[in-house]
Structures are given as structure tokens and as C-alpha cells.
Amino acid sequence: MIKNAVASLMVRLHLLPPPRAAPASTYHHHQRALRLPRPSSASLRPAAASMSTTAEQAVADQKRALRTEVRRALKALSPDQRASEDLAIQTTILNSSWFKASKRLCAYISCYQLREVDTSKILAECLPSSPEELAKDLYVPRVEDKNRNMRMLKITTMDDLVKNSMNILEPSPVDASGNDREDVLSASSPVDLFLLPGQAFDRTGRRLGRGGGYYDTFLLKYQELAKEKGWNQPLLVALSYSVQIMEEGLIPVNSTDIPIDALVSASGIIPISPAALERM
Ligand SMILES: Nc1nc2c(c(=O)[nH]1)N(C=O)[C@@H](CNc1ccc(C(=O)N[C@@H](CCC(=O)O)C(=O)O)cc1)CN2
């Protein structure tokens, strides 16, 4: 169903046909697939530098249209289908060697109303109430403003979370004793894994979010920090219902989109990047 929907979308949006190269080899190059003008061209026209270019606007419009299509497909999922995919995805992750080996991670607090893949079983396994050998340091998102600013703060129990204005659970900036929660960007050691939400994904590593730019901005910051510190880059793993996996080339991307390393759906793990192929 979504295939037909996005096929018609592709016609309406005049997108290029999918690239033919194998997923692993498209990983490093996928951001060029739409052959957009290079952003640096804006620097030739200082007066226009703060405006978005026509090409950027076209990509933003295409993204919005795809989000609408996916939202519709997610709404059509039955509660039983969702529950069965939620269980399969979480079981796959909990049983994986890379999750078991992870000591510190960032994950999202799933929102049922937004039809996000459930993370509750995974979060429970990370928190100190689980057997000692399974507990991990867990950092979760907190939106600071509408200007793409999001932090990842450490929590130790689900009671650390309160509902924000968007109806998503997030940590308060200070804990019960009045201490600032640890911000993952100021932590002295790295996280090795991110579990990411999103609206649409493909097998080449493209990820479409909710349009806030929060994750792309944060991931760029974290990747720069890891580079500066000489840390290994964390594995970026997205969780996806089957209707959210698109044909290659359908997801519009621009230069700020950070590609994912792997995708987990009810059918299993799709490793994408060389790092994922090595670790998964
Ligand atoms: N669980 C979870 N936490 C998260 C995110 C997320 O996607 N999922 N975020 C990732 O950025 C940040 C919050 N950003 C958000 C952006 C939009 C909406 C939202 O409700 N969007 C509506 C449409 C709103 C509109 O366009 O009027 C929707 O998607 O249906 C929620 C959170 C940080 N925390």
C-alpha cells in the first residue's frame, strides 16, 4: 500500500529513480543522490545567504509530503500488527551482541500516540533495576527550544520522566536532589550506541525525522565531539515498522541529514555502513 502511495508521490515530486548501486557502497555517497546544487553556491550571493534556495525548499516540500504518506500508513496499522512488530523489534535488539555489549547509550522514549516503535522493554533492560550485568548508562532526549536544540540527559529510573508540551516523556533538567542531570555532551566517556526514532528509512541509510531537525543537529554535534576526543563513533541504529521502510531513492535528503548505520524492523537487522557490517 505504502509502495503505491510513494510511487505516486515519486511521480508527483519528479524524484530521480532509485540508485542502482548496492546499499553498502551507496552509504558514503547517498547524500549526493539527488544531485542538488552544492550549498556553497549560496556563499556567492551574500544577500541570499540567509534564504533557503529553491532546491532546499523543494527537498523540504518533498519531505513534508512523504511524512504525510507515512503518517497515513502508520494510522492504518492495526493494534495487533503494531504489538507484534514492537515485540519482534525489541526482542531482536535485546538478543543482539551489539546491544548486550553496549555499556552506554542514547535512546528515545517511545510515544504510542505518535505511533513510534515501542522502546519500553529496551529501556527497562538498561536501567539499574535490571540485573547488574545488564544495566547500562542511559541518556534520553530533552527538547530545549524550537531552534533544533535538544540535549540527551542521563536517567536512572522511568520516574525521572515528565510529559512535555508535545506529550512526549522527557527528563527534567535536575534530579530529585536538585543536581543537574548529566548531559551526554559533557560526559567523560563516550556512548557506543544510539537508538533512533524516525518517520521513514531506507536500506541505504537514509532517515526522515519529524521535521524538527533535532536529531540531525544533535548527531552532528556528537560525531564532532567524538572526533575531537578520539572516541569511536557510536553506532546509529533506527527502529522501524515495516511500512516505514521505503524503496531506495524515495527519501529526499539534503546535506544536514545524518545517515544511519543500521535499521531494525520486525524482519530483522539491516546493517548498512561498514561500521555496522563490522559490529553486527
Ligand atoms: N520519542 C521521541 N522523542 C523525541 C523526538 C521524537 O521524534 N520521538 N524528537 C525528534 O525530533 C524530539 C522531539 N521532537 C518532536 C517533533 C515533532 C513532534 C510532533 O508531535 N509532531 C507531529 C506533527 C506536528 C505538526 O507538524 O503539527 C507529528 O509528527 O505527528 C513531536 C516531537 C525529541 N524527543
Ligand SMILES: Nc1ncnc2c1ncn2[C@@H]1O[C@H](COP(=O)(O)OP(=O)(O)OP(=O)(O)O)[C@@H](O)[C@H]1O
Ligand atoms: N546540523 C544542522 N544545522 C543547521 N540546520 C539543520 C541541521 N540539521 C537540520 N537542520 C535543519 O532543520 C530543519 C529540519 O530538518 P529535517 O527535515 O531534515 O529534519 P528531520 O530529519 O525530519 O528531523 P530530525 O533530525 O529531528 O529527526 C531543516 O530546515 C534543516 O535544514
